[in-house]
Amino acid sequence: MNIWESFILALSSVWNHKVRSILTMLGIIIGVGAVIIVVAIGDGAKQQLSDDMFNTDENAITLQFEPMMSEEDDGMMWMEPPTVTSEDLAQLREVPGVKSVLGTNNGWGTFVNNDKSSEMQITGVDNQYFITKDLKLLEGRRLNTRDNDSYSRVVMIDSLVREKLFKADEEAVGAIVDINDNPYKVVGVYESMLPKELQEIDGFSSGEALMPRTLIAMMFGSQEIDTINVIADNPETVSETGQAAAEKLNEIIASEDGMYIPDDMAKYVEESEKFFTTITLFISSIAGISLLVGGIGVMNIMLVSVTERTREIGLRKALGATRGQILLQFLIESITLTSLGGLIGVGIAILITTIVGSFLPFTPILNPVIILIGVLFSSFIGIVFGILPANKASKLSPIEALRYE
Amino acid sequence: MMKLNNITKVYGSGDLKVPVLHGIDLQIEDGEFVAIMGPSGSGKSTLMNIIGFLDKQTEGTYALNGKDIKDSKEKDLARLRNEHIGFVFQQFFLLPRLNAQKNVETPLIYAGVSKAERAERAKDLLTKVGLKDRMGHLPSELSGGQKQRVAIARALVNNPSIILADEPTGALDSKTGVQIMELLTALNREGKTVIIVTHEEEIAAYTNRTIVLKDGLILEDKKVTT
Numbered sequence: 001m002n003i004w005e006s007f008i009l010a011l012s013s014v015w016n017h018k019v020r021s022i023l024t025m026l027g028i029i030i031g032v033g034a035v036i037i038v039v040a041i042g043d044g045a046k047q048q049l050s051d052d053m054f055n056t057d058e059n060a061i062t063l064q065f066e067p068m069m070s071e072e073d074d075g076m077m078w079m080e081p082p083t084v085t086s087e088d089l090a091q092l093r094e095v096p097g098v099k100s101v102l103g104t105n106n107g108w109g110t111f112v113n114n115d116k117s118s119e120m121q122i123t124g125v126d127n128q129y130f131i132t133k134d135l136k137l138l139e140g141r142r143l144n145t146r147d148n149d150s151y152s153r154v155v156m157i158d159s160l161v162r163e164k165l166f167k168a169d170e171e172a173v174g175a176i177v178d179i180n181d182n183p184y185k186v187v188g189v190y191e192s193m194l195p196k197e198l199q200e201i202d203g204f205s206s207g208e209a210l211m212p213r214t215l216i217a218m219m220f221g222s223q224e225i226d227t228i229n230v231i232a233d234n235p236e237t238v239s240e241t242g243q244a245a246a247e248k249l250n251e252i253i254a255s256e257d258g259m260y261i262p263d264d265m266a267k268y269v270e271e272s273e274k275f276f277t278t279i280t281l282f283i284s285s286i287a288g289i290s291l292l293v294g295g296i297g298v299m300n301i302m303l304v305s306v307t308e309r310t311r312e313i314g315l316r317k318a319l320g321a322t323r324g325q326i327l328l329q330f331l332i333e334s335i336t337l338t339s340l341g342g343l344i345g346v347g348i349a350i351l352i353t354t355i356v357g358s359f360l361p362f363t364p365i366l367n368p369v370i371i372l373i374g375v376l377f378s379s380f381i382g383i384v385f386g387i388l389p390a391n392k393a394s395k396l397s398p399i400e401a402l403r404y405e
Numbered sequence: 406m407m408k409l410n411n412i413t414k415v416y417g418s419g420d421l422k423v424p425v426l427h428g429i430d431l432q433i434e435d436g437e438f439v440a441i442m443g444p445s446g447s448g449k450s451t452l453m454n455i456i457g458f459l460d461k462q463t464e465g466t467y468a469l470n471g472k473d474i475k476d477s478k479e480k481d482l483a484r485l486r487n488e489h490i491g492f493v494f495q496q497f498f499l500l501p502r503l504n505a506q507k508n509v510e511t512p513l514i515y516a517g518v519s520k521a522e523r524a525e526r527a528k529d530l531l532t533k534v535g536l537k538d539r540m541g542h543l544p545s546e547l548s549g550g551q552k553q554r555v556a557i558a559r560a561l562v563n564n565p566s567i568i569l570a571d572e573p574t575g576a577l578d579s580k581t582g583v584q585i586m587e588l589l590t591a592l593n594r595e596g597k598t599v600i601i602v603t604h605e606e607e608i609a610a611y612t613n614r615t616i617v618l619k620d621g622l623i624l625e626d627k628k629v630t631t
Contacts (some may be wrong), residue, residue: 005514016502315498318459319559320487320515322480396457402498 003332010333014340024301025341028381029296032345032374033352034179034287038355040364042280046050046273048362059099059235061242063249067258082255084225086126092230095248099233100132107216109209111157112178113165120161122179122209124224131195132135132231134194137164140173140188147187148212153183158192158215160207180219226283228260293340295381302334302389306396313393314401327394334386335379342378344377407456408597414451414467414551414621425451427621428465435566438593439600439610445616450571452618453602457490457569458482466586488517491560493570493589497552500560505531506540509559516563530558534579534588550581557588567598574608586611 014021065081075359089101110117126226127145135142138159155180157165157172166172176183192207217224228249232241243264306313315324321329350366357364406595414426425448433439443449454460455467458474461482467474469489477485481617484592499508509527518526534554544552553573560568570589574582590611601608609615617625 005520012502046518311498312500315500316515317483318457318486318492318498318512319512320483322483323514324480325515356419399454 003292003328005331006332007336010336013333014337021337021340024297024337025294025344027297028288028338028341028378029294029345029348030062031287031291031294032378033288033291033340035284036346036366036370036374037353037356037364038287038350038369039285039386040349040366041356042276042362043359043367044360044362044364047275049269049272049276051143059232059238061230061232061238061245062263063230063242063246063260064263065258066261068256073161077223081223081226082257082265083223084228084249084253085224085257087308088249088288089128089225089228090254091243091252093229094198095236095245097232097237097240098245099231100128101245102129102132102231102376103213103227104129104229105213105220105222105224105226107211107220107222109179111161111165111209113175116165118161118206119162120206120208122155122216123215125210125405129210133354136191138189138191139287140186140362142188142190143210143212150220151214152212153182153184154187154212155179156188156210157186158207158209160192160194161209162189162207164206230262233238291377291381295338295385298338298382299385300333301337302330302386303392305318305333306330306389306393310396310404314404316399317396317398318402323394326396327390330385330390330393332382334389335382338382338385339375339379342375345378346374349374374400386390406432406434406470408466408468408471409456410466410468412455412462412467413600414448414455414460415463420429421586422594425621426455426462429621429623431606431616431626433547433598433600435598436593436596437598437600437614438547438590438612439598439613439616440596440626441478441602441616441618442604442609443624444604446615448574452579453569453571453600454566455460457492458485468534475536475587483515484551487563489565489567491557491563491565491568492552493556493560493568493573495572497524497544497549497556497576499552501544504541504543505536505547505558508555509562512563514558526562527558530561530626534563542563548581549577550584553581553585554588557585559590561592561597565597567600570599572603572604573579574605 001098022103022154041180045085084103086103089103092098092101097379103126106117107122109122126148127142127143130142140156143156145155146152155177165177166175168268172189175186177182177186212221213224216222230242230245234241239262246262253260316326320370349371353364353366409429409431411443412429413424414427416423416425419453429452436618439447441452451460451521455462458477459482461474461477469485474482474485482614499505500511506524506527509530510523513526528540531537534557536551536554536558539547539551539555544555547555553576557568569587573589574585586608589599589601599612601612603609608629612629613627615625616623617627
């Protein structure tokens with residue numbers, strides 16, 4: 001009797017006890033399914049995190065000013081960061097490994113156009129911003145050096161803001177909008193840098209706007225450069241590059257109030273990924289227990305099956321089946337049972353992941369390796385928990401078995 | 406030819422030893438038609454099990470075609486059963502979920518015969534025992550006599566030299582029993598060694614030799630010359 005025939009025999013035996021087989025497989029189905037779903041969602045979340053959530057380039061690092069703690073002070077005192085100029089940034093660009101340096105500032109504005117209004121973050125930029133960022137211009141023009149030099153009251157809005165403030169057929173470029181009760185002219189519209197999935201979520205973001213940073217500094221009374229982004233040549237050495245740039249900046253500024261330190265986004269991403277990995281691992285191990293329990297269930301049913309079929313085993317032996325052939329038959333039966341359970345688990349997991357995925361703000365990632373491991377592991381459970389019943393069956397004496405009532 | 410020499414069988418061990426056969430000397434030639442008789446407890450089932458390689462003797466020698474089986478392992482015994490013995494049981498022992506043809510094919514699976522050849526041989530034999538139009542039926546759809554004929558076809562399928570029938574008519578009405586005995590007689594005429602374990606004189610009357618056991622010994626060995 002070859003393996004294939006044993007397999008067909010096993011399948012028919014599983015088929016002949018449909019309800020029992022499904023119930024037996026349930027533990028395996030749930031176990032394998034849960035592991036695949038959890039890993040898919042975890043991987044998807046991690047991917048989203050590193051790709052989109054921070055919406056940052058992998059090779060970008062922010063330099064933050066950390067005020068020094070003076071001994072006279074009781075605790076922290078808000079310290080205004082020292083002034084950083086475009087010339088300082090130009091020097092930072094000389095640091096080895098640095099591709100470019102972005103100096104920006106921020107404001108918050110209520111935009112009003114006719115009866116529509118929206119609140120959003122405004123980023124103050126200079127020309128360097130457009131050189132570094134791959135911004136897709138949809139209408140009008142970009143901000144330029146002249147806008148910065150002459151404190152032009154101009155603004156660029158992204159596609160989300162355009163949707164909020166303007167009708168589809170309404171001309172946006174050239175329109176005058178009120179920002180915090182003062183008029184500004186829209187000169188350009190660019191495609192939102194938010195990932196598509198996030199754009200579609202209602203209220204997740206109302207969009208962003210860009211203004212000359214000199215104008216922002218004037219409007220909000222802030223520094224022209226309050227956020228410094230260092231972009232490294234090589235994403236793998238971004239931390240080292242950031243550190244080197246921070247040291248260089250501290251050297252230039254020579255401030256006694258504090259110092260700039262690299263605020264590593266990659267580090268946050270890494271930590272968050274670790275967090276997701278831990279959660280995934282934790283839930284997976286619970287699912288693993290389900291697999292173990294499922295395996296014991298399979299063993300139990302196989303033992304019942306051996307007892308039920310004692311006479312069949314005796315007869316098969318009388319007809320010439322060897323111990324090995326009986327062992328193989330029952331082992332293949334339990335492997336078939338668990339593998340089938342594993343396959344059903346995979347099917348259900350793919351289904352659930354797809355359904356759940358459509359409700360999540362990110363796409364779960366089905367890992368083919370995990371799916372393969374799931375199926376192989378369920379087969380393995382069939383071997384482990386099938387050995388005992390199969391061995392019991394093979395050791396039955398044909399005379400005793402035939403006499404069994 | 407099978408030759409049994411001073412065969413004993415003891416079940417259990419230590420203080421719980423139950424001796425069943427006390428020393429059987431028996432020789433059965435190829436093509437004989439033999440009935441083994443005796444009251445229950447006489448050891449006739451045990452003797453049949455030993456002859457059919459389902460069990461091994463405690464002492465003594467058993468040689469089939471001159472070859473002693475003393476050192477045979479479980480695997481070798483399975484092979485001997487498969488190749489040399491065709492079993493027919495009182496309760497038929499058909500596999501309930503397989504149809505007649507698949508039941509007949511079962512011994513061939515263990516002999517490693519190809520699927521096509523198995524089907525062909527099973528069909529041939531079912532035709533021979535008069536069940537040509539019942540091949541696809543499940544055992545539950547067959548009468549007692551039909552079931553026993555399926556079992557006989559199964560016993561014959563691997564072309565064994567010996568048919569071992571344990572009370573083959575015990576679960577059948579007398580008319581059907583006669584048909585089964587006629588079938589076994591016909592097989593004997595074709596050259597098969599047929600050994601029947603029975604407690605019925607009428608059944609033994611079909612055979613050419615009657616061996617009567619009592620308390621684990623041969624009480625009588627009577628040949629009928631025809």
